[in-house]
Amino acid sequence: MARKRFDDSSCSVARALNEVGDWWSLLVVLHAMYGTRRFVDFQQELGIARNILCDRLARLVDNQVLKKVEVGEHGSRFEYRLTEKGRDLFPIVIALRQWGDKWNPAPDQAPLDLRDRETGQTIRQVEVQDADGNPLSVRDVFVPEGDGGSARKASDSKKKTG
Amino acid sequence: MARKRFDDSSCSVARALNEVGDWWSLLVVLHAMYGTRRFVDFQQELGIARNILCDRLARLVDNQVLKKVEVGEHGSRFEYRLTEKGRDLFPIVIALRQWGDKWNPAPDQAPLDLRDRETGQTIRQVEVQDADGNPLSVRDVFVPEGDGGSARKASDSKKKTG
DNA sequence: CTAATCTGGTTTCTTTAAGCAACCTTATTC
DNA sequence: GAATAAGGTTGCTTAAAGAAACCAGATTAG
Numbered sequence: 001m002a003r004k005r006f007d008d009s010s011c012s013v014a015r016a017l018n019e020v021g022d023w024w025s026l027l028v029v030l031h032a033m034y035g036t037r038r039f040v041d042f043q044q045e046l047g048i049a050r051n052i053l054c055d056r057l058a059r060l061v062d063n064q065v066l067k068k069v070e071v072g073e074h075g076s077r078f079e080y081r082l083t084e085k086g087r088d089l090f091p092i093v094i095a096l097r098q099w100g101d102k103w104n105p106a107p108d109q110a111p112l113d114l115r116d117r118e119t120g121q122t123i124r125q126v127e128v129q130d131a132d133g134n135p136l137s138v139r140d141v142f143v144p145e146g147d148g149g150s151a152r153k154a155s156d157s158k159k160k161t162g
Numbered sequence: 163m164a165r166k167r168f169d170d171s172s173c174s175v176a177r178a179l180n181e182v183g184d185w186w187s188l189l190v191v192l193h194a195m196y197g198t199r200r201f202v203d204f205q206q207e208l209g210i211a212r213n214i215l216c217d218r219l220a221r222l223v224d225n226q227v228l229k230k231v232e233v234g235e236h237g238s239r240f241e242y243r244l245t246e247k248g249r250d251l252f253p254i255v256i257a258l259r260q261w262g263d264k265w266n267p268a269p270d271q272a273p274l275d276l277r278d279r280e281t282g283q284t285i286r287q288v289e290v291q292d293a294d295g296n297p298l299s300v301r302d303v304f305v306p307e308g309d310g311g312s313a314r315k316a317s318d319s320k321k322k323t324g
Numbered sequence: 325c326t327a328a329t330c331t332g333g334t335t336t337c338t339t340t341a342a343g344c345a346a347c348c349t350t351a352t353t354c
Numbered sequence: 355g356a357a358t359a360a361g362g363t364t365g366c367t368t369a370a371a372g373a374a375a376c377c378a379g380a381t382t383a384g
Contacts, residue, residue, distance in 0.1 A: 015266045
């Protein structure tokens with residue numbers, strides 16, 4: 001596809017997408033969160049081509065989203081485990097799942113019911129919140145002037161070409 | 163790239179990624195949240211190829227993430243605006259941004275400081291929360307048995323091949 | 325000890341999509 | 355009525371995704 005590289009982009013979303021923004025990476029991370037750790041298991045569960053899986057796993061390891069550990073049992077067995085950086089993708093994956101469930105529900109499938117292990121209660125919708133925990137929409141936020149980056153004002157100030 | 167289609171996937175993350183999981187779509191949505199609405203503005207801000215931008219915009223409109231409105235000024239001018247479904251990607255975009263800022267900070271750029279328009283206070287980290295608003299990690303959640311889909315148990319139960 | 329098998333890949337080939345640049349159409353401005 | 359702008363479309367090139375075959379080290383079966 002002749003992808004554009006975002007490594008040096010001043011936008012942290014672009015940099016994030018550079019690491020996990022392709023079709024497979026987030027699905028690999030998702031399955032890793034579900035407990036998958038082995039090459040063959042990823043391959044079978046995802047139905048991904050082996051060479052692509054190789055590439056994605058290597059890249060995720062490079063980017064320290066996963067770590068590759070030699071599982072001592074015998075010798076040449078490996079496991080891919082989430083790092084803290086990888087586990088930190090949890091809200092993103094869950095937010096994506098909730099969005100998918102809300103806007104593209106599968107007719108035959110109940111939306112994922114993820115529950116708190118302690119209380120057994122269903123988790124909340126992932127949302128952007130103010131300091132007090134109240135939900136914020138895109139209209140409710142702004143970027144203070146002098147913000148050092150690619151962001152202009154949120155939901156405001158279309159860069160008029162003139 | 164011969165991408166695999168996920169439309170019919172039983173996984174809602176896969177279905178979500180099918181709509182906004184490519185390199186550009188989420189960046190288009192991000193810029194739309196920043197206020198960009200015009201073809202040329204997207205093109206210049208993103209540095210995306212025009213044909214790809216066309217394709218992405220059309221797809222996002224098809225998927226009802228954006229709507230294309232004829233802006234009456236003169237006649238053949240259009241604006242691409244977020245729908246509710248599109249605005250609903252806000253937590254995902256913000257979570258991605260926070261993740262990028264945390265794990266791949268730009269040396270010369272301060273992390274995005276997004277603030278509540280009312281109070282002026284910085285927003286929270288986007289997180290998965292239990293019913294009471296307490297943060298949950300991937301280890302703190304589970305999927306009740308009988309969940310109707312692709313999910314096995316979160317952070318548990320590696321499908322032993324046997 | 326050799327053959328079959330499992331795991332974790334690598335290689336080759338084909339298909340498809342991304343990137344680039346040129347072009348095109350409708351309107352507007354000069 | 356020429357130049358410019360918006361919003362595309364077309365064609366070509368390049369690079370990545372997919373499929374499938376092959377491969378090497380370790381394990382188990384006989």
